[in-house]
Amino acid sequence: MAQPLSALIPRLREICGDDGVITDQHRRRTYESDGLTYHASTPGVVVLPTSTEQVAAVVRLCAETGVPYVPRGAGTGLSAGALPHSEGVLVVTSRMRRIVEIDVANERAVVQPGVANLEVTRAAAPHGYYYAPDPSSQQVCSVGGNIAENSGGAHCLKYGFTVNHVTGLEIVTPQGEVVRLGGKAADAPGYDLLGAFVGSEGTLGIATEITVRLLRSPQKVRTLLAAFETMDAGGSAVSAIISAGVLPAAVEMMDALSIEAAEAAVACDYPPGAGAVLIVELDGPAADVDAQFDRATRLCREAGAFEVRTADDAAERARIWKGRKSAFAAVGRISPAYIVQDGVVPRTALPEVLRRIAELSAAASGIRVANVFHAGDGNLHPLVLFDDSEPGASERAAEVSGKILDLCIEHGGSITGEHGVGVDKACQMPEMFSPDDLETMDLFRSAFDPDGIANPEKLLPTPRLCGERPGVRKGVHPLVAEGAAEQF
Amino acid sequence: MAQPLSALIPRLREICGDDGVITDQHRRRTYESDGLTYHASTPGVVVLPTSTEQVAAVVRLCAETGVPYVPRGAGTGLSAGALPHSEGVLVVTSRMRRIVEIDVANERAVVQPGVANLEVTRAAAPHGYYYAPDPSSQQVCSVGGNIAENSGGAHCLKYGFTVNHVTGLEIVTPQGEVVRLGGKAADAPGYDLLGAFVGSEGTLGIATEITVRLLRSPQKVRTLLAAFETMDAGGSAVSAIISAGVLPAAVEMMDALSIEAAEAAVACDYPPGAGAVLIVELDGPAADVDAQFDRATRLCREAGAFEVRTADDAAERARIWKGRKSAFAAVGRISPAYIVQDGVVPRTALPEVLRRIAELSAAASGIRVANVFHAGDGNLHPLVLFDDSEPGASERAAEVSGKILDLCIEHGGSITGEHGVGVDKACQMPEMFSPDDLETMDLFRSAFDPDGIANPEKLLPTPRLCGERPGVRKGVHPLVAEGAAEQF
Incomplete structure (x- = not known):
């Protein structure tokens, strides 16, 4: 049985120091959501570790006491993957922001998880190198968060996703063990758990040191x-x-x-x-x-x-x-409210899917859809515009937004291109995967996290979240915060 | 408890047909090793399924009865990854050799696992495309085997390994479930088990349909x-x-x-x-x-x-x-016997490691080392030459070969670049990975294969194979068959 959080606080202070533990209600609330602000929950307690050892000690404490924890980087995610647990520990990596090494000869950078994406390129630029993955939030988003979400960007058509640029990780598993996956070399023997870890949305552990490939400018x-x-x-x-x-x-x-x-x-x-x-x-x-x-x-x-x-x-x-x-962000100028969707279709299906999106919009009264997308790899970001003061409009917008994902699945695509599943799309996973597929993923997750304490209720559907019936579609809520929208 | 194999034979015949099951002792012996011929073991029974359904039925039967199975493609592997189990079923994919689809518009090919690597390029060439991974055995090695070993080739410096070219898999898990990983799209939500499956050496299941990226010629x-x-x-x-x-x-x-x-x-x-x-x-x-x-x-x-x-x-x-x-193969002309080694070092460590290899050779009486390697990515293939009629020479060669791997590890490299771990290097995994690292890999494997029936004793060290003490180095045996050496 999980212990009450209050019992953990003194031990967390021993691990992270007094200024590394936030218990004040007002300060905790600043962490209540990531970039997808319509999912919100105040964390039970926030910790700000500064080293791998501190992260491992915090996680071991959680494992021993059965208390859930949620990892968080810069909080720019767009699928509520860093949504805090009200009875759990939020592990924020923002104080782990050291660039450990720029290894020009081997074309690698080694960084801590809290380093901002663009900082890697800034450190490598004097040597004629850069770090390729470039989510639009790259000025603020963290490399650790990029690992969790397998972030893409405008240039992933040619350069691939984060997973194609990470060669080594030091991670803290949900049982508090420090494990190394990969290294500086191109390939490692054994299971490529590095590839599986990238994009695992914090459910398999916390990356505490990250080795990435640098490319020639x-x-x-x-x-x-x-x-x-x-x-x-x-x-x-x-x-x-x-x-x-x-x-x-x-x-x-x-x-x-x-x-x-x-x-x-x-x-x-x-x-x-x-x-x-x-x-x-x-x-x-x-x-x-x-x-x-x-x-x-x-x-x-x-x-x-x-x-x-x-x-x-x-x-x-x-x-x-x-x-x-x-x-x-600009869409806020022409519409009181909107939903940002993220889906993928094979490139060849783009014209047909865009036509069908236009039909969906025409059929739903008062709903317009603006399309901005990575055309080269079929990654759509439809913006579903509506007036939230109009009765029923938000429901109609949610319906159109959901049907767009149905279109993606129908055309052999995916319910997310680069924003991840998080809480937001967990209940839609059964629409894309068979029960056997999902069971295999769950077995994999349980191998790392037998007690289910690492970012629970994210990524995979749970009965509490989605109902007993697999495939139940959860309502989609409007995204209105312009601040969040700047992170695309 | 495992059932005796004889009880399974009639049921295997029902699944694969009479001509799809080999029980004859002489015919079984033709499968006794892969390209690394100094590890040999006659399989208990050989099956030649022709469809996903047959593979799944065979594996389910193994799972129900506790009988181990070993998957095999073309048998060109060089780490004894396809070494048969004398009391188990050898599942050979050589009859599953259909090119299902060349999808030019989406730049993908869909193939069965028994298709030879070069056949993919032959099928794509008329459209101006090719399949990039090119192990030297590409005329005969199978795409399924390439998946198991995450095969490289002379061109992986620029184009990467097999894992960088596979976008979708249909697999049969060790419990006999048919699961889809990935697809034609660039990225999929959920865990990237596809990346972890590639290079898992048959321990996580059998790939029954494979979707690969095609590149423009x-x-x-x-x-x-x-x-x-x-x-x-x-x-x-x-x-x-x-x-x-x-x-x-x-x-x-x-x-x-x-x-x-x-x-x-x-x-x-x-x-x-x-x-x-x-x-x-x-x-x-x-x-x-x-x-x-x-x-x-x-x-x-x-x-x-x-x-x-x-x-x-x-x-x-x-x-x-x-x-x-x-x-x-040519080395056979100038030496009665030789060992082919496979290791990786960071490119910048190459000069130092080559000098140290020369010192090792000079210090060991009668042992010469020829170096042929992928210099761009630091993947060494040292050939340790000796005269097996000279007393003690094979032991000294084995020692030099082993010390070359120690050098690779010491310089931040790896015990295998592209040939895999298999049986051959399983006992050396503890020299590269910590107990926590290996435990994490074992947990992962057990999640897919709780009963340990899928290619047992490959990839990870076991007490039976390596002794109770972790890190025990097993003797390396000479490779003398020229036939095997042609597959590099």
Whole structure:
């Protein structure tokens, strides 16, 4: 049986020091949610360890006493993966923010989990290197959180997800053991638990030291923005580019409604009258980039682009990206409330799924859907817009948002591209996985966490959360906080 | 308690048909080892299923009766990972060799496990695509076996291992359940058990359908061979090339002894007097390849290459690769017996480790070491040469071979680069992993296979195999069969 939390507090203070334990109600409430603010719960107690040993001691204490714990990085997650447990310990890694080593010769960085994503690139840049995974929240999100969520970013079409860039981890298991997975070398014998740990959303333990691959900064980067009259024309440009064997670093698309929002918010000055804009970025050796860039430009024109703008330096690139990067937060300018959805479809299913999304929106009174997405890898981020003062609108928006995920599954895709499952989509896992699939995952989780104390009720569906019937769809709630939306 | 095998035979015949079950002693013996022929054991019974359903029914029968089973693909493995169990069922996937789908639009191939590696590329080539992982045994080794071993190849420096190219699996778990991991999409929610399954050496189940990424055939491929007087000079050329930001598809190095062997065997006509030859292959868009190729050539000359040959078409490339590809088998021409070792060190530790290997060889009477290796990623394949008719020579060779792995561990590397652990290196796992690390792996394995029937005694050390004391080093036996050596 779990002990009451109050009994743990003195021992937590011994481990983390007085200033490393937060019990004050007001201060605890600042941790009540991650970026998905409509799931909230005040943590029982918050600890701020500064070392692997402190993390291990905290977790061992939890294991001994049966008290659940939830790990948290910078709290920018978008699936309530870091939603605190009201009777548990919230383990925040924000004080573990040391860059342990930049190993240029082996092209590796070793960092603590609280280091911000962009800090890795800042530390590597003087040596001509960078860290590739770039979630839009990269200024603030932590590398530890990126590990938990297997974070992507605009450039994962070419460079892959976080899992493709982590070569070694030191972790504290849910039983408080310190275990090493992988290292600096490319491959390790035994089970590749490193790959399984990345994206496990804190349910298998806490990463306390992280070794990542550094990539050479590209010799050249060029970006183009192409404006089309319709989404279909933009989509056929994407297909033509990929089919031609061009591998852009990023291929992003925005529809008319998201362009309208971006114009209202940041005056990004995209070509007037565009039904779709496409941003294509190429990087690599100069000769290669130039050749591919000319090809991509030509293919955009052939697909019907009525205007193509190009950027060759950082300032021009920033102008092109400005609208795209602000799009999520900008939607707040044209709609009182909205839901941000995250799903994936095979790239070839994009045109059909976008048409079906438009039909869903047309059929639901007062609901509009703005589409902003990573077109190259079929990762959609539909924004479901509604007026929360209108009776029934939030329910209709939730229904449209849910049906979009159904469309993704129906077309062989996935209920999340890069935001994770967390609490938010746990009850939808049975729509994607068979009972045998889920049982296998649960067996795996239990092998690490036999007592179920590590981030309970996240990632996999539970009867308490989802009801006894597998596949019960939980209501989706509106996301209205603009602060959270900036993290996309 | 396990049932006697004889009780299972009629039921296996019901599942796989009479011609799908081999009980004849003579025919069973043809399966007694994989490519590492010094580990041998006649399987209790051999089954040749033709479908997922048959595999699942066989495994369920094993699970119900407590009989162990061992999966086998083409049997080209080099760590005795497919060593049969004398009281168990050998499940051979060689009849499951259908290419299910070449999905050009999504750049995926779906195949059965018995399909030969090179067949995937043959099926994709008419569409302008290929399958990247290329173990030297690619003409015969199976994709299912590649999954089990996470196979690499000469080109994994640029393209990664098998795990980087598999996006979906249908597997039969050790309890006989059919489970799907991943799919055609880039990322899936939940635990990335797909990554952990790849390289699990048959201990977590049998892959029955495999979805792999197809890559565009490169526009251009160019290869150079550079001859150096010393290994140090060759090594500094490798460092210079990588430091310059050139990313070759392959960087292979051979020392004087392995060049001598290759000349004796295939008359490859490498530059006379070379103490080291370096093969560098570049692929990609033509403009890029040309620019990088000129750079690599210049860097080789600057590092002291006294001759550089270049190849621009397939015939010229084959001439350059001829010596390298024959090197392992060729060693049989200059030595009565030899051990092939497989280890990894961080690339920067290569010069030091090679010097230490030379010292080990000099100190052991009658033992020579030929070095052939993937220089770009530090994957060594030292060949320990000895005369097995000389008293004590095989023991001294085994000692040198073992000490080479110690060197790899000491320098932050690994006891296997791409051949796997199998039976051969299971007892050395404690030298690389802590008891907590190994316990975590064992917990993971037990979650899939609670009864320990799936490829028992492979991958992790057991008291029966390694003695009660963790870390006991087992003797290494000489590899003398040339047939096996061709599979490198």
